[in-house]
Amino acid sequence: MEEKIKEIIQQYNGDKSYLVPILQDVQKEFNYLPKDALCAVSTHLSVPISRVYEVVTFYKAFSLTPKGRHQMCLCMGTACHVRGAELIASNISDILGIKEGETTADLEFSFETVGCVGACALGPVLVVNGEYHGHMNIAKSTKVLKKLGKKGATDDE
Amino acid sequence: MMSKMKSFHELKSVQERLKAGRDPKKPSVTICVGTGCLAYGTQKLVDSFREELAKRDLTGKIDFRTSGCHGFCERGPMVVIGPENTFYQRVGLGDAAEIIDKTLLKGEVIDRLLYIDPATGEKIVREDDVPFYKKQTRLVFGLNFKVDPESLEDYLAIDGYSALAKAMTMQPEAIIQEVIKANLRGRGGGGFPAGWKWDETRKADGEPKYVICNADEGDPGAYMDRSLLEGNPHLVLEGMIIGAYAIGSHEGYIYVRNEYPLAVKNIHTAIRQAREAGLLGENILGSGFSFDVKINRGGGAFVCGESSALFASLEGRAGEPRAKYIHATHRGLYDKPTNLNNVETWANVPFIINRGADWYCGIGTAGSKGTKIFSLVGKINNTGLVEVPMGTSLRKIVFEIGGGIPEGRKFKAIQTGGPSGGCIPDKLLDLPVDFDELTKIGSMMGSGGMIVMDERNCMVDVARYFTNFLVSESCGKCVPCREGIRRMRDILVDICEGKGREGDVDLLEKMAKGIVDGALCALGNSAPNPVMSTIRHFRDEYEAHVREKRCPSGVCKALITYSVDAEKCTGCTLCAKVCPTKAATGERKKAHVIDPEKCTKCGACRESCKFDAIIVR
Numbered sequence: 069m070e071e072k073i074k075e076i077i078q079q080y081n082g083d084k085s086y087l088v089p090i091l092q093d094v095q096k097e098f099n100y101l102p103k104d105a106l107c108a109v110s111t112h113l114s115v116p117i118s119r120v121y122e123v124v125t126f127y128k129a130f131s132l133t134p135k136g137r138h139q140m141c142l143c144m145g146t147a148c149h150v151r152g153a154e155l156i157a158s159n160i161s162d163i164l165g166i167k168e169g170e171t172t173a174d175l176e177f178s179f180e181t182v183g184c185v186g187a188c189a190l191g192p193v194l195v196v197n198g199e200y201h202g203h204m205n206i207a208k209s210t211k212v213l214k215k216l217g218k219k220g221a222t223d224d225e
Numbered sequence: 226m227m228s229k230m231k232s233f234h235e236l237k238s239v240q241e242r243l244k245a246g247r248d249p250k251k252p253s254v255t256i257c258v259g260t261g262c263l264a265y266g267t268q269k270l271v272d273s274f275r276e277e278l279a280k281r282d283l284t285g286k287i288d289f290r291t292s293g294c295h296g297f298c299e300r301g302p303m304v305v306i307g308p309e310n311t312f313y314q315r316v317g318l319g320d321a322a323e324i325i326d327k328t329l330l331k332g333e334v335i336d337r338l339l340y341i342d343p344a345t346g347e348k349i350v351r352e353d354d355v356p357f358y359k360k361q362t363r364l365v366f367g368l369n370f371k372v373d374p375e376s377l378e379d380y381l382a383i384d385g386y387s388a389l390a391k392a393m394t395m396q397p398e399a400i401i402q403e404v405i406k407a408n409l410r411g412r413g414g415g416g417f418p419a420g421w422k423w424d425e426t427r428k429a430d431g432e433p434k435y436v437i438c439n440a441d442e443g444d445p446g447a448y449m450d451r452s453l454l455e456g457n458p459h460l461v462l463e464g465m466i467i468g469a470y471a472i473g474s475h476e477g478y479i480y481v482r483n484e485y486p487l488a489v490k491n492i493h494t495a496i497r498q499a500r501e502a503g504l505l506g507e508n509i510l511g512s513g514f515s516f517d518v519k520i521n522r523g524g525g526a527f528v529c530g531e532s533s534a535l536f537a538s539l540e541g542r543a544g545e546p547r548a549k550y551i552h553a554t555h556r557g558l559y560d561k562p563t564n565l566n567n568v569e570t571w572a573n574v575p576f577i578i579n580r581g582a583d584w585y586c587g588i589g590t591a592g593s594k595g596t597k598i599f600s601l602v603g604k605i606n607n608t609g610l611v612e613v614p615m616g617t618s619l620r621k622i623v624f625e626i627g628g629g630i631p632e633g634r635k636f637k638a639i640q641t642g643g644p645s646g647g648c649i650p651d652k653l654l655d656l657p658v659d660f661d662e663l664t665k666i667g668s669m670m671g672s673g674g675m676i677v678m679d680e681r682n683c684m685v686d687v688a689r690y691f692t693n694f695l696v697s698e699s700c701g702k703c704v705p706c707r708e709g710i711r712r713m714r715d716i717l718v719d720i721c722e723g724k725g726r727e728g729d730v731d732l733l734e735k736m737a738k739g740i741v742d743g744a745l746c747a748l749g750n751s752a753p754n755p756v757m758s759t760i761r762h763f764r765d766e767y768e769a770h771v772r773e774k775r776c777p778s779g780v781c782k783a784l785i786t787y788s789v790d791a792e793k794c795t796g797c798t799l800c801a802k803v804c805p806t807k808a809a810t811g812e813r814k815k816a817h818v819i820d821p822e823k824c825t826k827c828g829a830c831r832e833s834c835k836f837d838a839i840i841v842r
Contacts, residue, residue, distance in 0.1 A: 185484065
């Protein structure tokens with residue numbers, strides 16, 4: 069891990085002002101930001117760990133806990149909201165048994181909501197493992213979860 | 226790779242050479258690959274076109290181009306066939322072969338892929354004749370059609386970077402005067418005159434001076450900056466270089482949302498190409514002037530769109546704003562003179578230099594010049610990006626360009642300015658949209674998001690939505706914003722849950738005033754706008770919630786019940802099938818019923834019912 073982090077920091081010439089992009093790259097590498105990784109960034113970039121922690125907890129993009137195998141990301145932009153995204157959010161939460169921002173105990177599913185993915189013509193939009201599913205509705209979100217192997221999703225079709 | 230150009234003359238000859246090599250009569254295929262269209266799966270269509278063209282040995286014989294966003298996102302995937310500009314919309318991912326064989330080779334039009342004007346029922350062949358486009362003034366955004374964002378040659382072939390060459394023959398002060406005369410106002414929301422800012426930064430003491438492009442487009446429901454940056458990155462870059470030259474800056478940054486991967490990629494490519502071609506970096510076009518740009522990806526914080534928070538983030542810290550006793554033009558990034566403008570503002574600069582301030586002032590209203598790109602979304606038939614002259618009425622934008630409200634429902638409000646803006650009711654639809662008019666009625670221009678709402682949207686719920694967004698996006702530095710907005714949100718949640726008390730609305734108004742006066746930055750100062758504007762224009766809805774415990778639009782879960790309209794119900798059993806709690810029941814071909822005890826108000830039945838038989842009250 070340490071070597072990889074050194075490598076990432078090197079890509080930014082060890083420039084402290086790139087702390088946010090460096091952490092983004094580290095997170096991409098490890099799927100979340102483990103404590104050891106934060107310490108390594110702190111040491112090799114010569115930024116106090118308190119500052120690293122401040123930045124990590126400030127920005128939405130960072131996660132201190134592991135993410136699930138399937139990442140469900142529901143757009144909650146205004147356009148999606150007025151087209152009923154909130155009802156879809158509660159449906160997904162109910163089926164997965166977790167709140168938004170959480171990961172299931174078996175590390176199979178993470179569910180989060182984001183400000184706007186900017187694909188408003190397709191709203192409501194559910195991004196599943198990076199793939200856009202547009203014109204989402206309650207029934208379709210159930211189907212998506214079922215397809216990914218989530219048991220208990222009611223779908224009679 | 227293009228070799229380095231060392232003079233204006235050389236640039237001119239490269240442009241001429243590229244233009245001469247382009248035959249406007251040559252058959253062409255242009256496919257929109259903006260993020261919106263890609264979300265439809267357009268990449269597959271692009272691959273299939275390449276494959277089919279190769280099969281027929283046509284590669285190279287026709288101009289094949291993938292372009293940035295065309296704006297009519299509602300109708301993606303979109304393909305335009307030249308030279309006639311035949312416009313195909315909602316193209317199937319397997320339609321490539323047919324389009325090549327019929328339209329490209331034989332000139333036949335495929336009826337099924339044409340756009341039908343819903344107003345007249347007429348099929349429209351040419352892209353420019355589509356009412357959605359025809360009624361716009363696509364000055365800045367229109368160039369997206371003409372270039373492949375990854376091709377510097379494409380941009381040079383439409384005289385790209387000629388504004389830069391022209392600017393560099395001018396005195397920096399003269400450039401600034403031109404921008405001041407054009408009254409170019411900041412498109413990011415504030416509407417502050419860009420020329421003044423440039424002037425201040427130029428005159429400020431201290432080195433280095435920074436020039437920044439703000440591409441941290443965080444407004445939910447707005448994506449015009451992304452589409453410019455990913456669709457025509459060289460235009461934005463050209464504007465920045467001109468600005469840097471005028472200001473006397475040698476270092477620039479583009480601060481872009483990491484959630485916009487395509488924009489990040491395309492601007493990276495553009496910067497590399499511009500450096501290689503001698504348009505960026507040391508000794509630009511042999512002029513002796515040097516300027517370079519770095520890209521910084523944001524961490525996903527709405528507040529970082531605020532200039533001082535953005536500086537903090539660029540410095541590698543948490544994005545907390547600071548009080549602005551001293552302007553950024555004097556002490557901004559690293560406490561050095563800094564000029565920050567947003568993407569669309571920069572993109573306007575080359576036009577002003579090329580065609581002059583007098584021409585630019587011919588577009589728009591007395592106080593707001595030029596055009597503005599809006600992101601028209603929500604309950605609207607033609608979702609997409611719309612560029613109109615300042616001063617265009619909301620009615621024209623919503624009904625003529627936007628095509629009105631889907632499913633024949635009634636227009637209720639349009640929200641402008643993102644979470645800092647306000648909701649505008651139908652009685653104000655004839656309002657000319659410019660910076661000052663929107664502010665007068667308690668909303669604001671913002672960066673250009675326009676979210677249309679219909680009769681099924683609850684305005685209290687919308688206020689709660691925005692306030693909730695701002696609670697999670699408040700950086701927490703100052704008390705009025707951190708605590709005030711949170712308490713406003715709590716009151717709004719109570720009202721939506723039927724726990725509203727007499728006097729709550731007055732309390733909201735009182736708190737709003739305190740937050741406006743007390744908050745440190747623009748996020749806090751404008752946070753009460755969604756609440757204030759909905760109270761101002763839709764007070765009756767608040768009162769229905771508080772006094773009658775009723776949500777007139779049927780949105781707030783705690784205040785509504787689901788039932789079946791026995792006359793409309795055909796007994797198709799679909800609602801019973803989708804109901805997760807088995808609350809909807811009934812026999813086939815007989816009217817169904819919903820058991821309110823079991824109903825969780827999830828909305829699945831209403832969504833599935835094809836006969837509009839589910840009543841929500």
